[in-house]
Each structure stands twice: as C-alpha cells, then as structure tokens.
Amino acid sequence: MISISHVSKAFARRDGPVVALDDVSLHVAQGDIYGIIGYSGAGKSTLLRLMNGLEHPDQGTVTVADTLISAAPERALRAVRPKIGIIFQHFNLLWSRTVAGNIRLAMQIAGTPRAQIEARTAELIRLVGLEGRAVAYPSQLSGGQKQRVGIARALANNPDVLLCDEATSALDPETTDQILDLLAQINRDFGLTIALITHEMHVVRRICNHVAVMENGRIVEAGAVSDIFANPQSAVTRSLLRTLPDDSADAPNRLVLVYRGAVASEPLLAAAIQKHGLPVTIHGGRTNKLADGPLGELVISVDAAPEQIAAFVTDLNAAGIEVHDV
Numbered sequence: 520m521i522s523i524s525h526v527s528k529a530f531a532r533r534d535g536p537v538v539a540l541d542d543v544s545l546h547v548a549q550g551d552i553y554g555i556i557g558y559s560g561a562g563k564s565t566l567l568r569l570m571n572g573l574e575h576p577d578q579g580t581v582t583v584a585d586t587l588i589s590a591a592p593e594r595a596l597r598a599v600r601p602k603i604g605i606i607f608q609h610f611n612l613l614w615s616r617t618v619a620g621n622i623r624l625a626m627q628i629a630g631t632p633r634a635q636i637e638a639r640t641a642e643l644i645r646l647v648g649l650e651g652r653a654v655a656y657p658s659q660l661s662g663g664q665k666q667r668v669g670i671a672r673a674l675a676n677n678p679d680v681l682l683c684d685e686a687t688s689a690l691d692p693e694t695t696d697q698i699l700d701l702l703a704q705i706n707r708d709f710g711l712t713i714a715l716i717t718h719e720m721h722v723v724r725r726i727c728n729h730v731a732v733m734e735n736g737r738i739v740e741a742g743a744v745s746d747i748f749a750n751p752q753s754a755v756t757r758s759l760l761r762t763l764p765d766d767s768a769d770a771p772n773r774l775v776l777v778y779r780g781a782v783a784s785e786p787l788l789a790a791a792i793q794k795h796g797l798p799v800t801i802h803g804g805r806t807n808k809l810a811d812g813p814l815g816e817l818v819i820s821v822d823a824a825p826e827q828i829a830a831f832v833t834d835l836n837a838a839g840i841e842v843h844d845v
C-alpha cells in the first residue's frame with residue numbers, strides 16, 4: 520500500500536545542508552498499522568510529508584495506493600490526495616465551522632454530491648462516537664472530541680490510507696488510549712491501512728503490528744512489533760522501550776516481592792509455588808544495587824482465592840521475602 524524505496528532528502532540551511540532522510544526504505548502492507556518512531560529530529564515528519572506529496576525526495580521513490588507520489592505532477596497529486604487521509608497533532612480543524620461543517624468540507628472539496636455528503640456526515644459522526652455534537656464548534660469540544668472530528672474528516676472520502684502525524688501527542692493518557700482504540704477499530708472494521716509517526720513507544724505497543732525505528736534520518740531497525748520488543752537491536756530502540764510503563768500494573772492480584780541482600784528469591788519462590796500449587800505469572804523483576812547491599816524486586820500475579828494467596832504470602836514472608844500488593 521505504501522512503498523518507500525531508497526529515499527533521501529536534504530534541506531538547505533544557512534549553515535549547510537541538513538540530511539533529513541538518508542537512504543530510507545519501508546513497505547507498509549494493506550491492512551497494516553505501521554508505526555514510525557524516533558526522537559525529535561529523526562526525520563519522521565519529513566517521511567510523512569513524502570507520503571502525501573507535500574515534499575519530494577531528492578532520490579528514491581514513494582508509491583502510495585498505486586500512485587508514484589514522488590514523481591506525480593500536481594494534477595495527479597490532487598486526484599490521489601482524497602485517497603490519503605491525514606490527522607494531525609493539533610487537529611487542524613476550521614474553528615468557524617461546526618463538527619458537521621468540518622467533516623462536510625472534505626467532501627465538498629472532493630466534489631461529492633450534496634445528498635451523499637449529508638448521509639456520509641451523519642454516518643461518520645456515529646462512527647467516531649460524536650452523536651449529538653454535530654452542531655458544536657471545535658472550541659466547545661475536548662481534545663479527544665476534536666481528534667474524533669479530525670478522524671471523521673480524514674475518513675470522509677473513503678481513503679485507502681490514513682496517515683497520523685503525532686495524532687495523540689496533545690492528549691492525556693486516557694484520551695490517547697480511547698483515540699488509539701478508535702483507530703484500531705477502524706483498521707479492523709474497514710481494513711484501512713494506517714501509517715503513524717510518534718515519539719511514544721506506548722502508541723506502538725497499543726495498536727501497531729509493524730514498526731520502524733528512526734535515528735538521524737535512517738531506519739535503524741524495522742519489523743513486527745513483537746519481534747522488535749522481544750529482541751531490540753539498537754540503542755535507540757532500547758531507550759524508547761525503557762520509557763514504557765509496566766502493563767502488569769493492571770493485572771489482578773498483582774504482588775511485588777521485595778528481597779534484600781542474601782535472600783535468593785527464585786528458589787524460595789519456586790518452593791512456595793510448588794507447595795501451594797498456585798498459578799503464578801511472573802511479570803518482571805529488577806535488582807537495585809543500594810549502598811548497603813542489593814535489593815531485588817519481582818512482580819508477579821497469582822490467580823487464586825484470597826485465602827490461598829494469604830497462605831502463600833505467609834510462607835514467602837517466613838522465607839524473608841517482603842510482599843506488597845500494589
């Protein structure tokens with residue numbers, strides 16, 4: 520659906536040329552949710568602008584929805600743009616138009632017949648969960664609602680591809696997850712291909728199936744999200760992964776085992792698990808080297824009745840392991 524082949528792009532600046540993209544190749548398949556992640560200045564926005572023809576590469580080719588965007592004349596670009604929806608970090612809504620007015624505009628520009636516009640607008644408002652807000656103005660909406668309008672507008676012309684430019688970076692964590700879930704639902708229900716740029720690994724973890732990690736204008740690694748998470752190759756990927764909060768925080772019956780100094784936690788834990796016969800999931804652990812000796816932490820959850828867990832904890836305590844249920 521999106522093919523980027525050996526693309527390079529430099530910008531002229533007073534202090535010399537800046538290489539924004541350096542021999543980048545990337546393939547986004549039909550139905551993918553493909554994340555492009557990197558820190559500020561890595562080249563993500565430039566790559567996204569190449570995908571909708573706002574920039575042209577110095578070298579290489581960009582093909583989106585069977586159109587060679589990198590070499591397309593303006594007329595061909597105008598024809599293909601309705602097939603490429605885009606949503607933005609700051610929503611880019613028209614403040615003088617209502618929710619419905621913003622969504623209609625995309626179809627009016629594309630020359631859609633009026634009767635069709637009304638039906639499609641109503642359908643899109645339902646799809647993004649904004650029923651009853653059609654006549655509200657953007658200033659009356661929360662950030663999450665504004666992005667829902669952005670999504671409805673981007674989908675108005677039935678695009679083949681949705682590009683997301685840091686689409687949740689201006690939102691709080693809860694709203695971020697709601698918007699990401701909406702994008703995932705649209706991907707599932709309509710098979711819409713999504714390419715997104717982000718600096719947050721959480722976004723990749725929650726909805727992407729593929730990811731490319733960028734640094735200094737290059738893709739340093741790319742592949743299936745599960746492979747990259749399981750075996751990150753580059754320092755920048757490992758650094759981005761360290762920023763992730765622990766998903767096990769939501770697990771039921773989550774216990775943090777703390778062991779100090781010479782207490783060897785694993786054999787003691789194994790013995791307690793065996794004795795009580797409980798299903799224990801280990802979520803992770805780490806060792807802190809404190810000035811007065813090592814302090815270990817192991818995060819587990821136990822799928823058992825409260826009294827079984829209490830007996831298990833009593834044995835762990837007796838073995839010198841502190842247990843916190845946080």
Ligand SMILES: Nc1ncnc2c1ncn2[C@@H]1O[C@H](COP(=O)(O)OP(=O)(O)OP(=O)(O)O)[C@@H](O)[C@H]1O
Binds near residue numbers: 537563564565
């Ligand atoms: N129009 C431009 N003129 C000059 N330099 C540019 C231009 N656009 C991007 N650059 C430079 O190219 C490099 C890559 O920028 P880009 O915006 O693509 O990175 P990014 O990963 O999207 O970062 P950010 O999240 O900060 O936007 C940076 O060094 C940037 O300063």
